[in-house]
Amino acid sequence: MPEAVRGMNDNPGHAASWYAASARDKRVRPALDGDREADVCVIGAGFSGISAALELAERGYSVIVLEAERIGFGASGRNGGQIVNGYSRDLQTIAARYGADKAVKLGEMSLEGAAIIRERVEKYAIDCDLVDGGFFAAFTDKQIREMEAHKADWEHHGHPGLEMVTRKEVGHYVKTDRYAGGMIDRLGGHIHPLNLVLGEAAAVERLGGQIFENSRVTALEEGAPNRVRTAGGSVTARYVLVCGNAYLPPQLPEISSRMMPVSSQVLTTEPLDADLAETLLPANYCVEDANYILDYYRRTADNRILYGGGIGYGGRDPKDITAVIRPNMLKTFPQLAGKRIDFAWSGNFALTLTRIPHIGRLSPTVYFSHGDSGHGVTTTHLLGKILGEAVAGHAERFDIWSSLPNLPFPGGRRFRVPLTVLGAWWYGMRDRLGW
Numbered sequence: 185m186p187e188a189v190r191g192m193n194d195n196p197g198h199a200a201s202w203y204a205a206s207a208r209d210k211r212v213r214p215a216l217d218g219d220r221e222a223d224v225c226v227i228g229a230g231f232s233g234i235s236a237a238l239e240l241a242e243r244g245y246s247v248i249v250l251e252a253e254r255i256g257f258g259a260s261g262r263n264g265g266q267i268v269n270g271y272s273r274d275l276q277t278i279a280a281r282y283g284a285d286k287a288v289k290l291g292e293m294s295l296e297g298a299a300i301i302r303e304r305v306e307k308y309a310i311d312c313d314l315v316d317g318g319f320f321a322a323f324t325d326k327q328i329r330e331m332e333a334h335k336a337d338w339e340h341h342g343h344p345g346l347e348m349v350t351r352k353e354v355g356h357y358v359k360t361d362r363y364a365g366g367m368i369d370r371l372g373g374h375i376h377p378l379n380l381v382l383g384e385a386a387a388v389e390r391l392g393g394q395i396f397e398n399s400r401v402t403a404l405e406e407g408a409p410n411r412v413r414t415a416g417g418s419v420t421a422r423y424v425l426v427c428g429n430a431y432l433p434p435q436l437p438e439i440s441s442r443m444m445p446v447s448s449q450v451l452t453t454e455p456l457d458a459d460l461a462e463t464l465l466p467a468n469y470c471v472e473d474a475n476y477i478l479d480y481y482r483r484t485a486d487n488r489i490l491y492g493g494g495i496g497y498g499g500r501d502p503k504d505i506t507a508v509i510r511p512n513m514l515k516t517f518p519q520l521a522g523k524r525i526d527f528a529w530s531g532n533f534a535l536t537l538t539r540i541p542h543i544g545r546l547s548p549t550v551y552f553s554h555g556d557s558g559h560g561v562t563t564t565h566l567l568g569k570i571l572g573e574a575v576a577g578h579a580e581r582f583d584i585w586s587s588l589p590n591l592p593f594p595g596g597r598r599f600r601v602p603l604t605v606l607g608a609w610w611y612g613m614r615d616r617l618g619w
Contacts, residue, residue: 197254197398201529202452202488203261203378208311209386213255216396216417222248224575225412225421227401230260231377231560232553233427234384235568238304241391243576248419249393250412252400255385258431259560261378262531264450264480264492266470267301268318269343269371270294272539272557276337281538282588289584291341297562298371300569301380308390310383313485317469318372319349319357322365327474331367345370357467360516366474374470374482377561401433406547423575426552427568429560430532436552442542442590443555445532447496449505451513452488454524461487464517479512489513489520494530501530533558537591543567544586551575551582555590 197212198204224240226233229251237247251257271278271294279287305314322328328348335346349357349366357368385395396414403413404424412419426436430445456464461483465471470482479493491513494502502508505528514521536542536555541563543553551571556563567585574582 199529202527209382213397216399218417222246224423225419226425228427229255231564232568236571239572241393247393249395250399256378256381259533267373272559297566300565308387312379313376316373318369319469320367321363321473424550429554430534443534446535449494449530450492451528542590
C-alpha cells in the first residue's frame with residue numbers, strides 16, 4: 185500500500201492542497217496599512233465577498249476587500265470544484281417550508297450561479313479548467329425514484345439539462361459497479377476553484393478595487409459611515425458586506441451563532457496515465473453520490489483523481505485524512521489501489537440548521553451572507569451578486585432571501601455538534617439500509 189503524503193506548499197498562508205500548489209497566481213497582496221475610505225468595504229475574499237466586490241466594481245463603486253488570510257483561503261479555495269446547480273434543499277422542500285411563491289422565485293434564480301461563473305470566466309479570460317457536465321450517482325432504486333421526482337420538479341422550474349441514467353449507462357460517466365443509475369446535469373460542471381476566485385479577484389483589481397490580505401478584522405463600528413478596523417488600519421465606508429462564512433470572527437455573534445462550521449476532506453492521487461484517467465471518468469463529468477454523507481470526485485486537468493467526502497461537525501478534522509477518504513475511493517475505483525496520494529487537506533463550510541443560506545442586514549448599511557451548507561460554489565456567486573444589487577438600490581431579490589426564517593441550532597453552541605452528529609448518524613444508517 186503506498187504511503188500517503190501531503191504535497192509541498194510553495195503558496196504560504198494556504199492549506200497544503202493541490203489547489204494551492206497549482207494556483208496560477210501566487211502573489212501575496214499587502215496587509216492594510218493606515219486609514220482608507222471606500223464606498224463599500226467587503227469582509228472576506230472568498231467567493232461571496234469577491235463576487236459581491238466584482239458586481240460593485242462593475243457598477244462603478246469604490247471597493248476595498250479585507251481578507252484575514254489569503255484570497256480563497258477558506259472553502260472557496262479548498263472545495264471539490266463542482267458546479268452543482270440549486271441549493272442544499274430542493275425546491276419541493278422550499279415550497280413546503282416557505283410557500284410556493286418563494287419556491288418559484290428561488291427556482292428562477294437556481295441556475296444563475298453557474299451562469300455567473302461561466303460569464304465571468306469568459307469575460308475576464310479566467311483560466312480555471314472549466315469543464316461542463318455533472319453526474320449524480322444513485323446506489324438504490326429509492327434514490328433513483330427521488331432523482332426522478334427532483335428532475336420533474338427542476339423541469340417545472342425551467343431546468344432543461346437533466347437526463348436520467350440507467351444502470352447499463354453508468355459506465356458512460358464513471359467506470360464502477362457501485363451504482364444503480366443516476367442523473368446527469370449538462371448545466372453542471374467543474375473548475376479549479378482557487379484559480380477561479382483568484383481570477384475574479386484580479387478582475388476586481390483591474391476595475392479599481394483594492395484587496396488586502398492578512399488583514400483580519402478586529403472591530404466593526406456601525407454608523408454613518410461605518411468603520412472597519414484591523415491591526416494595521418481602518419476602512420471607512422458607507423456600506424459593509426460581511427462575507428466571512430465558516431471563518432467568520434467571533435466579533436459578530438449575531439451571525440456566527442446561526443451557523444456551524446463543518447469540515448470536509450479531500451485528497452488527490454498522483455497524476456495518472458491519461459488513458460487510465462479517461463477510462464475511470466470517460467465523459468470527464470464531476471460526480472457526487474446521493475447519500476446523506478456523500479462522496480464527490482472528478483478528474484483534474486493534470487489527470488489526477490480528486491476525491492472528497494467525510495464530514496466533521498464543528499470543523500473537526502480526522503487525524504489522518506487519507507485513512508478516511510482513500511478506502512471510499514478504492515470502493516469506487518479499485519484500479520487506484522497502487523497509486524500514490526500526493527495531497528490531502530480539509531476545509532470548513534458553514535452549515536445552517538435549515539440548510540438554506542442566511543442572508544440579511546445587521547443595520548441599514550451592513551449586510552451579510554453565509555451558510556450555503558455545502559452548495560457554495562454556485563450559491564455564493566448568486567448571493568454575492570445579490571448583495572451588490574442591494575447596495576446599488578435594487579434589493580428586491582435580497583429581500584426574498586432575507587425573508588426566509590433562520591433558526592438557531594438546538595442545544596446552543598455547546599450541544600449543537602452532538603445533536604447534529606446524532607441526526608447525521610440516523611440519516612447515514614438509512615443510506616446504509618436503503619430506507
